[in-house]
Amino acid sequence: MDSEPLVHELSSPGRRGVRPPLPQFQAVDPADALPASEIRADLRLPEVSEIDVMRHFLRLSHRNHSVDTAMYPLGSCTMKYNPKVNEVTARTPGLADIHPYQAEDTVQGALALIFELEALLAEITGFSAVSTQPSAGSQGELVGLLAILAWHESRGQTRTQVLVPDSAHGTNPATGSMSGLQVVNLPTAADGGIDLRDLDERLGPNAAALMLTLPSTLGLFERRIQQVVERVHASGALVYCDGANMNAMLGRVRPADLGIDVMHLNLHKTFSTPHGGGGPGAGALGVQPFLEAFLPGPRVVRRGGGYALADVSDDSIGRVHAHLGNFGNLVRAYTYIRSLGAAGLRAAADGAVLNANYLRARLADDYDLPYDRPCMHEVVFAGTRQRRQGVRTLDIAKRLIDFGIHPPTIYFPTIVDEALMIEPTETESRESLDRFVEVMRQIAREAATEPDTLKAAPVNAPVRRLDEATANRRPDVRLASEFGG
Numbered sequence: 001m002d003s004e005p006l007v008h009e010l011s012s013p014g015r016r017g018v019r020p021p022l023p024q025f026q027a028v029d030p031a032d033a034l035p036a037s038e039i040r041a042d043l044r045l046p047e048v049s050e051i052d053v054m055r056h057f058l059r060l061s062h063r064n065h066s067v068d069t070a071m072y073p074l075g076s077c078t079m080k081y082n083p084k085v086n087e088v089t090a091r092t093p094g095l096a097d098i099h100p101y102q103a104e105d106t107v108q109g110a111l112a113l114i115f116e117l118e119a120l121l122a123e124i125t126g127f128s129a130v131s132t133q134p135s136a137g138s139q140g141e142l143v144g145l146l147a148i149l150a151w152h153e154s155r156g157q158t159r160t161q162v163l164v165p166d167s168a169h170g171t172n173p174a175t176g177s178m179s180g181l182q183v184v185n186l187p188t189a190a191d192g193g194i195d196l197r198d199l200d201e202r203l204g205p206n207a208a209a210l211m212l213t214l215p216s217t218l219g220l221f222e223r224r225i226q227q228v229v230e231r232v233h234a235s236g237a238l239v240y241c242d243g244a245n246m247n248a249m250l251g252r253v254r255p256a257d258l259g260i261d262v263m264h265l266n267l268h269k270t271f272s273t274p275h276g277g278g279g280p281g282a283g284a285l286g287v288q289p290f291l292e293a294f295l296p297g298p299r300v301v302r303r304g305g306g307y308a309l310a311d312v313s314d315d316s317i318g319r320v321h322a323h324l325g326n327f328g329n330l331v332r333a334y335t336y337i338r339s340l341g342a343a344g345l346r347a348a349a350d351g352a353v354l355n356a357n358y359l360r361a362r363l364a365d366d367y368d369l370p371y372d373r374p375c376m377h378e379v380v381f382a383g384t385r386q387r388r389q390g391v392r393t394l395d396i397a398k399r400l401i402d403f404g405i406h407p408p409t410i411y412f413p414t415i416v417d418e419a420l421m422i423e424p425t426e427t428e429s430r431e432s433l434d435r436f437v438e439v440m441r442q443i444a445r446e447a448a449t450e451p452d453t454l455k456a457a458p459v460n461a462p463v464r465r466l467d468e469a470t471a472n473r474r475p476d477v478r479l480a481s482e483f484g485g
């Protein structure tokens with residue numbers, strides 16, 4: 001692939017994109033109006049025509065991998081296709097062009113949308129109240145733990161620990177320590193679930209909560225969930241559920257029915273708009289009735305035939321967002337839920353689980369399966385056999401780029417050696433899954449017979465192996481500065 005020059009390198013003196021008419025007034029010499037130190041005499045901006053700029057940036061945009069270009073089986077991230085109708089609704093001028101400081105009576109539609117979305121999410125999860133204020137899954141976790149701590153405090157209790165299984169998402173222990181809690185690690189049992197005896201040992205008067213990723217990052221449902229919830233509650237602690245993987249359970253399980261007390265949803269995963277459309281996310285938080293008073297405010301309520309913002313009780317943990325959340329994401333999630341309906345949401349979950357199990361079955365002869373049982377929406381393989389052939393999981397991931405497929409998540413979960421965490425999502429067709437299987441099988445054959453091919457990969461990409469750590473810590477900005485940028 002040809003390398004794309006910098007826009008400065010396309011520059012040719014005197015070339016212009018737009019030539020505005022000469023001003024009808026007397027030009028002012030900046031030197032008469034500004035001190036010399038404020039005047040940049042030599043800007044060295046690129047001089048390019050409109051079509052040069054257009055083609056330059058369009059070519060660069062084609063180098064982005066996206067869900068819209070090809071398969072993106074990045075485990076834990078739920079990179080499902082984002083239906084374009086979501087974008088149409090999010091861009092509706094009446095929703096896109098409003099301002100958070102507008103008077104309430106001029107934004108009734110937006111308030112209604114938030115109110116209805118919270119009600120829909122409550123219906124899907126079984127919780128009595130949902131707040132769409134948190135801006136990300138991880139912020140939902142923080143709000144959830146703060147609400148749990150506030151509840152303990154309201155009962156005169158100070159609890160200092162949070163129990164986190166080692167199959168939890170990495171944000172869970174991070175959130176635990178951000179909340180000022182001591183994170184107590186729960187090792188995973190041989191079947192991939194929680195070991196009840198370990199749980200009993202660690203549950204004490206200091207445990208504020210168990211933070212459970214359900215399904216776990218091993219792609220497994222916790223089969224002992226009922227015993228787990230009972231034991232946590234018996235010790236006086238609460239159960240927090242990381243519900244970023246709710247896409248595996250839509251219409252099948254309502255987490256509140258399992259006895260879970262608080263749970264966040266990743267609207268930008270489960271309800272499309274993967275990774276926030278490259279920008280902001282939305283981490284809606286659901287709670288049981290006894291925790292409602294602790295939710296952040298203000299809340300959207302029905303008032304006098306319309307909608308209004310209401311202050312919350314003194315128990316509330318306070319605001320966590322300047323306004324009401326990342327509204328564009330809420331519009332997309334609302335559109336997704338309303339366009340699929342209850343049956344459609346359930347079919348999405350069923351399809352996600354079926355697709356992951358299809359890959360599990362079809363790749364089981366070629367890659368090791370550390371937890372060999374039916375999975376949920378994602379399947380975790382291990383590149384241990386290939387490692388013995390001298391190939392690292394990183395090499396397998398890089399080779400996938402040559403076939404135009406985004407690599408899966410690798411080396412995570414950390415409890416699986418050489419982990420390959422694959423989440424196909426329900427939006428991939430049978431044909432696309434079959435192609436992925438063929439490519440993964442070819443890579444397994446290459447690992448056995450020509451490992452050097454894998455170590456050289458990718459060869460069909462604009463760049464080869466990058467030193468990601470150094471690129472991050474010491475970015476090379478030489479070219480930009482050479483051109484005066």
Ligand SMILES: *Cc1c(COP(=O)(O)O)cnc(C)c1O
Pocket residue numbers: 076077135136137138139169171213242244245266281282283
């Ligand atoms: C993505 C994810 C998170 C974090 O969500 P962000 O919106 O990225 O902060 C937490 N837990 C799980 C299981 C996830 O997949």
